[in-house]
Amino acid sequence: MRSTGGSPPLSIGALAERFRLAPHVLRHWEATGLLTPARDPTGRRRYGPADVTRVAVILLAKEAGLSLDVIRSLTATADPAARRAVVEGEAAQLRRRIAAAQASLGLLECALGCAHEDITACPHYRQAVESLITGEELDEGHEHGQLRLQMTTGARGLGWTR
DSSP, rough: OOOOOOOOOOOHHHHHTTTOOOOOHHHHHTTSSSSEEEEEESOEEBBOOOHHHHHHHHHHHHHHHHOOHHHHHHHHOOOOHHHHHHHHHHHHHHHHHHHHHHHHHHHHHHHHHHHSSGGGGHHHHHHHHHHHHTTOOOOEEEEETEEEEEEEETTTEEEEEE
């Protein structure tokens, strides 16, 4: 987005301060094609309202976990269907990361709830380690007080589900 009329243009320092960013971040985004600020006669960057909006869009997308490459592809196309396809793919990847994080949390909760003082002494732990070594599928419930977890192995490794 090129800077256009309206509010007086901002310097790189003023725009960076507005969003609590280091100026080098804005330079990097420019180098990667996410920003294209206007230049004054002396060659200094000048950011207009469209650039301010673009920075807000980039920050919102980063907060959603999108990479700069994905953000660039989203902002580079005017095709709503293409944008939707990119967002759907990113959502699917995020769901997989969430599932992996939940499995990791389940493993840790199981370890914390285990009656054995040392988790490595737990027969279920040993069985899970052995299943990873042998590549055999493991699908066995394991109870710790009121918490019942299902231990599974698969392509992504060992995990626990409630």
